[in-house]
Amino acid sequence: MVEEFWRAEQSIVIRYAVLSKAELEARVDAVDAGWRTRAATRRNAFIAAGKFQEDASIWSDVKTVFMDLQHDKCVFCERVLGGKLTGKSEHDVEHFRPKGRVTNWPYPKRTPKLTYAFGTGVPSNTGYYWLAYDVENYACACKGCNSDRKRDYFPILGPRGVATTDIATLNASETPLLLFPHGSLGDNPELFITFEGVIAKPIHATGLEKIRAQVTIDFFSLNDREELLADRARVIRELFKTIRLTSDQDPAVQSAAYRDIDTITSNLSPQAACARAYLALAKTTPQKAWEIYLDVDRYLKPAR
Numbered sequence: 001m002v003e004e005f006w007r008a009e010q011s012i013v014i015r016y017a018v019l020s021k022a023e024l025e026a027r028v029d030a031v032d033a034g035w036r037t038r039a040a041t042r043r044n045a046f047i048a049a050g051k052f053q054e055d056a057s058i059w060s061d062v063k064t065v066f067m068d069l070q071h072d073k074c075v076f077c078e079r080v081l082g083g084k085l086t087g088k089s090e091h092d093v094e095h096f097r098p099k100g101r102v103t104n105w106p107y108p109k110r111t112p113k114l115t116y117a118f119g120t121g122v123p124s125n126t127g128y129y130w131l132a133y134d135v136e137n138y139a140c141a142c143k144g145c146n147s148d149r150k151r152d153y154f155p156i157l158g159p160r161g162v163a164t165t166d167i168a169t170l171n172a173s174e175t176p177l178l179l180f181p182h183g184s185l186g187d188n189p190e191l192f193i194t195f196e197g198v199i200a201k202p203i204h205a206t207g208l209e210k211i212r213a214q215v216t217i218d219f220f221s222l223n224d225r226e227e228l229l230a231d232r233a234r235v236i237r238e239l240f241k242t243i244r245l246t247s248d249q250d251p252a253v254q255s256a257a258y259r260d261i262d263t264i265t266s267n268l269s270p271q272a273a274c275a276r277a278y279l280a281l282a283k284t285t286p287q288k289a290w291e292i293y294l295d296v297d298r299y300l301k302p303a304r
Contacts, residue, residue, distance in 0.1 A: 015181045015188040016139075016267070017069035024135045024183065027065045035062055039133035047164060052100045052129035059093045059138065066140040066182075067091055071268045075139035075182055076150075076220050077228055080270045094141040096180050097128035097170070098152040102160070105153035105219070114218055118211070120155035120177060127152065130164050137167065139182045144227070145220050154178070155215060157208075175208070177215040192216070195277040197292040198232035198299075199223050232274040233296035239264050239275055240293040243282055 019027070028035055038058055046052050064084050066075075072087070073080050081090040102124040106114040131137040141150065157175040165173075167185055179187040192213040194203050200222045202213035217223060242264065245257035265275045282289040 015186065015190070016071075016075060017182055018184055018186075019069070020184045021136050024065070027069070028062045028135055031065055032061050043130060043133045046129045046132060050129075050163070051126045052132050057132075059133065060088075062135075062138075063088060063091060063093050063140065065135075066093065066138055069182070070140055073270065074142035074145055075180075076141055076145040076216075077222060077225070078271050078273065079142050079144075079227065079231060081140075081142055090142065091140040092143060092146040094139045094146045094150060095128075095132065096137050096139065096154075096176075096178075096182075097131050097167075098154055099127055099129055099132035101125055101127045101152050102154050103152045105155045107153070111218075116215075118157060120215075121157075121174070122160055124160055126163075128154075128161070128170075131167065134167065136183050136185055139180070144225060149220055153219070155219070157211075177212055178219060179212060179216045187212075189216075190273055190276070193273070195232070195274040197236065197278070197295060198229045198274065200274075228271075230300070232271045233299050235264065235269075235271045235275050236278050236293060236296045237300060239278055240282070240289065243279070 017024075025036060035058065042054060042058070045054075067081075067084060067088070071080075072083055072091075074091075075094065081087055102121070104123050105111070105120055106116075128137070155177040157177060158173050161170040161174055171185060179189050179192055181187055181189050192203055192209050193200050193216065195201065200217050202210045202217070204210040204213065222228060239261065242257050242260045246254055246261070248254055248257070261279065263269060265272055265279055269275065278289065278292070281292070
């Protein structure tokens with residue numbers, strides 16, 4: 001039973017919704033049958049004007065499509081946000097490529113400690129206005145990732161793309177430095193980023209994979225935000241205690257523990273990538289897993 005469990009664990013990935021554009025559009029149509037027609041009219045107006053300009057947007061009309069695909073979690077940091085009934089305002093519809101303008105990043109006044117040995121792309125006064133209503137450019141993000149950090153930044157290694165270029169072509173020519181774990185054109189972050197305890201780290205020591213992982217970690221402050229560190233610490237503490245129950249003498253307790261581990265490490269749960277990294281560590285290096293548990297337990301206990 002233990003061996004079967006460990007084999008099953010290896011097949012789970014964190015990437016959200018590997019859907020084609022047609023599949024995403026079908027989900028949108030199911031929520032609002034007329035949305036894509038309205039969106040196309042607006043897109044054509046932007047292209048004619050050569051910029052994004054409108055008084056009121058309509059992308060929030062299909063926000064729930066992406067909330068569902070992401071299990072009500074932020075696409076970048078895996079925080080669980082509110083649900084469809086009362087929590088929609090916690091989710092921002094994120095434009096991966098900014099719709100209005102692109103500002104230089106790192107921005108010295110906001111990120112003075114970040115410097116890189118490579119360029120991160122030139123600014124743009126008009127941004128990617130033709131993608132403002134492209135569903136493959138959408139995801140849901142928390143305000144900490146979107147409003148506070150993503151804003152109108154989009155770091156790339158290559159030249160900035162030109163108007164009306166499709167996303168697949170842009171990805172190939174621009175080489176985005178941020179990972180985007182959504183859609184068939186997106187990335188699987190677990191091929192780039194792992195966790196040592198609550199700390200996110202690049203998997204690769206060199207190369208483009210390492211650069212993209214590190215920039216994503218830096219950009220979204222994945223190792224500096226207290227709410228994320230506490231989230232991961234709570235998940236690790238719960239997972240450690242659940243793993244211990246798999247050795248219980250009562251078969252019913254063992255079975256319940258395996259089910260709980262499946263839940264904790266599934267995409268439905270908060271900080272699933274961190275949980276899966278810790279689960280793999282518990283299998284290969286249990287002493288290290290124990291030490292990390294002690295660290296997070298101390299971190300979570302209030303000072304006396």
